[in-house]
Amino acid sequence: MIESFFNKYKKIFAGIFIIGIFCAVVPVIVGCGYTYLCEDDFSFEGGAADAADVYGSNVVAAAHKMVEYYNVNQGTYLFNYLIHFIRAYTRGGLPGFHFYMILNAVAFCVALMVLLKILIKDNTACLGASFAIFATVFFHDEYAKWKRAFFTGIPADLII
Numbered sequence: 496m497i498e499s500f501f502n503k504y505k506k507i508f509a510g511i512f513i514i515g516i517f518c519a520v521v522p523v524i525v526g527c528g529y530t531y532l533c534e535d536d537f538s539f540e541g542g543a544a545d546a547a548d549v550y551g552s553n554v555v556a557a558a559h560k561m562v563e564y565y566n567v568n569q570g571t572y573l574f575n576y577l578i579h580f581i582r583a584y585t586r587g588g589l590p591g592f593h594f595y596m597i598l599n600a601v602a603f604c605v606a607l608m609v610l611l612k613i614l615i616k617d618n619t620a621c622l623g624a625s626f627a628i629f630a631t632v633f634f635h636d637e638y639a640k641w642k643r644a645f646f647t648g649i650p651a652d653l654i655i
Contacts, residue, residue, distance in 0.1 A: 505619050512622035519629035520604050527596040532584055543579040553580050604629070 532540065546556035557580035564575045583595035608625055615621040 509619045509622055512619070512626045515626040516622065516629055519626070519633045520600075523633050524597055524600045524604075527600045528593045530593065530596050531589065532592065540582060540584050543582045544585050546579060547582070553582070556580075 542560065543556070546560050547553050550556040550559060557576045560579040561572050561576040565572055568575075581595060584592040587594065607628060608621075611621050611624050611628075615624055
């Protein structure tokens with residue numbers, strides 16, 4: 496009974512899920528165009544520029560900085576490599592930084608959708624799962640505490 500109801504209105508459910516996904520994702524992507532550097536972000540940019548001067552190559556400098564973070568810090572090694580390799584703010588100013596942050600958000604959303612499509616063959620079910628995950632990640636009322644978690648990992652005070 497439920498399956499026949501779902502199959503009968505499959506296109507309607509798919510449309511609702513697509514609208515829900517856009518309502519969850521678009522504000523985050525647009526908001527990335529208004530973000531700015533704060534606190535330790537300046538040290539990342541400065542450290543990346545200094546390392547590039549020392550090693551003479553962005554590729555080598557980023558690898559050294561990534562190994563340094565591996566030895567003294569937790570996780571996010573690929574992200575640390577990319578931060579030190581790309582240096583969006585140093586090279587492109589605030590517009591370049593905004594473009595980089597928008598690109599991060601879009602890449603996250605696309606990667607999640609591709610992963611779910613690989614795991615879930617049915618298009619409508621995939622859209623439903625995508626909507627549920629995006630709504631869970633972006634719609635909760637504690638997002639003010641999580642504003643840094645999306646790009647930099649979960650802060651320790653949220654884990655405790």
